[in-house]
Amino acid sequence: MTEEGACRCDAEISNPYHPWPARIIKITEESAARDTRTFELEWVDPDHTARFQHRPGQFAELSILGAGEAPISITSSPTQPNLQFCIKQMGVVTTAIHQRQVGDVIGVRGPYGNCFPVEAMEGKHVVFVAGGIGLAPLRSVINYLLDESNRSRYADVSILYGARSPGDLLFKEELKQWGERADVQYYETVDRAADGYSGRVGFVPALLEEVAPSPADTVALTCGPPIMIKFVLQGLTKLGFAPSQIITTLEMRMKCGIGKCGRCNIGRHYVCIDGPVFSYEQLLAMPQEY
Amino acid sequence: MKDRILAKTDLASFLDRLLKRYRVVAPVDQGEYSLFRPLQRGEEVCLDYLKPARSAKEVFFPQNEDLFYFIEQTQKCVEPESIEKETVLFGVRPCDLKGIEAQDRLFLAGAFQDSYYQNRRKHTILIGLGCESPEASCFCHNFDIDPRGSTVADLFCVPIDNGFYYVSVQSKQGEALAGDLQEAGAEHAQALEETKRRPLKFSAERIPLEELPGALADRFDDPLWEEIAMRCLGCSTCTFVCPTCHCFDITDETHRGVGRRVRTWDSCAAPKFTLHASGHNPRTSNIQRMRQRILHKFSFFKDNQGVISCTGCGRCVAACPVNLDIREVLSELLATKT
């Protein structure tokens, strides 16, 4: 074993398992249950800022040495200055991340995976249907579309979002901004209301039925709990969306993130290489083992 | 590059000469089987068993690989020392050489290259060994494998008559190893041709593997899988002895604030392989896992890496505690296609 010291730079280029250090510069408590936080990071090595270029929909393996790694979708758009991850506390690694404070360094490997087909979506109307933490991966593409350098290339943008309760709505400040924009239709719902909440109450699939977006020249992007996705897919199909018009992003147990360890293999795809973004058409052709 | 010959009785001294310059790994007797192990002396090499009980993959993809070491508190990490000395890997049968080729296509190709595999692989010179007769479990004749030749190796030794190996020199690195051996003459080349012409008898018929991907694609929901999986114990034996299986786990281990991130062999047959932190598990039954394993090896790996993830070495057939025979499984899957 060599002496302790900073990570060797020459290894970083060729070693795909070596995490890059990033400092936490901001932590935002997103949910009243205090189990979901957005971590904003800044690279320790300024070189990494230019080298880590991600596209909306990609993910990174976040690393806490001693706890392990977890694949987390990048919630910030590449148009935003800093990398952001919105993380729900679930297991060993996410718990270890939640114990970190501003100023602490964590490891990041990536960007991995494919991305939302933002080029193919140009000129179309885009409908986002998100539930709970499912908004986190979709937010990267929402903010990408809404960025002034991109907005004009997309037609109407609608965002349908719901959470269990008002306290569970993520990115509350941003939700307000989306609601105030003239070039976005923002619809919100909660499963159950709470004091002070005056908005819509009901499940996301019901909201979808109410808003009833037209499938003409439209792409629908959806992400949320499996039960919500199931009903949203049914709902979109009923509205006339073809499977190729519906895009989602899959969650999967991962380890290497680079298509070697076999863990995220479904059918002929590795979710870490060919996904996590898949169209409903692709999902239908895959074994239902996800 | 001229081919050479090596008397079988000179093998140990040839290896001793290599040991002066290289680390030499070869089959070594373990009592009831051999394994690929570093040699201290050439005479330790053991060719009594057709092939070692585990494949050559563990030379490049060991069961335990320290990815790096770290201090928890500082979150700083360092990598292990990279390999300094060249290794010669001797005695690799064509099935295992084909296995190395398959693993090269996984670890070294694609958007990312595995630096740990690459490091071991590029510092290793391969000496292959031809087979004289197959075992009952061998079925390499299904996989475009010549039991008496392989271009994957730097040197390839075929046993010919009169107690000699015909040593084909197939690369500059091979030439560097074999330089002091006697050059092969015309009579040796002829003996090689004669040897190669002798038919080898396999215990099982050839399986039409080209028809597999199509047959498997149709079979996903077939009740046949339940029958196939019935005797399977769900252990990882087949995966671990296999030259092409590559699934692994990455875990962090710490003791008093110092630790390592380690890569270890894993198997898609293991019950918790796909378990999410949320508790959701996409593959909860042995049937689903068995189906995944076979489809991955015989269909999906071919789609992604261009070769079937099997070399017919038969170790899984011999090692399986319940004699689950992949040859039989494949034949059944092909036989009942509609």
Place this chain on the structure above:
Amino acid sequence: MSDCETRLRQVAAELLSSGQAARVIGYGPGTLPERTRPVFLTKPEETIVLVYNEHCRNNLVSYLMRVKEEGKSAIVCRPNDVRTLVSLIQEQQIEREQVHVITFTAKNADSNGAQDAAKPALFDTLIETEVEFPPAAQAELELFIDKPGDARWEAFKAEMEKCIRCYACRNACPMCYCSECFVERSVPRWVGEGSDVSDTMVFHITRAMHLAGRCGECNACVEACPMNVDLKLINRKINSDLLELFGHRAGVDPEAPAALATFDPNDYNDFIK
């Protein structure tokens, strides 16, 4: 084909055609020389494949746990396999009525204990056979026990170094039926992954302790191991300790209470100082 196999096939076919058993779990010919394999038969005409010979190396009792909800099973048991079935019944994992036990007795029942005395603890059909599964030699156990502590540890460690953590032993063992094995738990992580010998020793020692008082010495673990690890070393030692301390041998007496799950006021307590 031996007399014993003829009889076996007859009985099995009878059980299926009369509907007394939904299936027969037995041994059929393997695909390699000197191998047999578990077979699952549901039709009388299929019973023609059944064999019984010294190459029968699996304990089929472990398959009972998979099918116990699905009608009565007839099962072919080697003599020590019956011991594991008795233990499973004692542990209320299987009900006696769910099984029709076909087992064997030595043609010339002699008194060297070759097959745990002439009559097994449990059977529904008893067939005479010349096939023997001799127990591991007592001398081998004594050799291990007589070693001083350090040497015994080294001998054990040498075996552990061969282990590749495939868990064939655990999965072949009918007494290992936990829905989640302790090695699979990651919170807390009791045992490290991989084949580091210290982790491997923790696995095997812990498993041996879990088997204490329950191991029937059926040898399925030893036969299953691809690396020929001598897995019986510790289990035999523990079994001999249990015989000495509690007069207990797993699975030989269906009425005997489980040694380590029973409190008896006469239990020794000289370890209390």
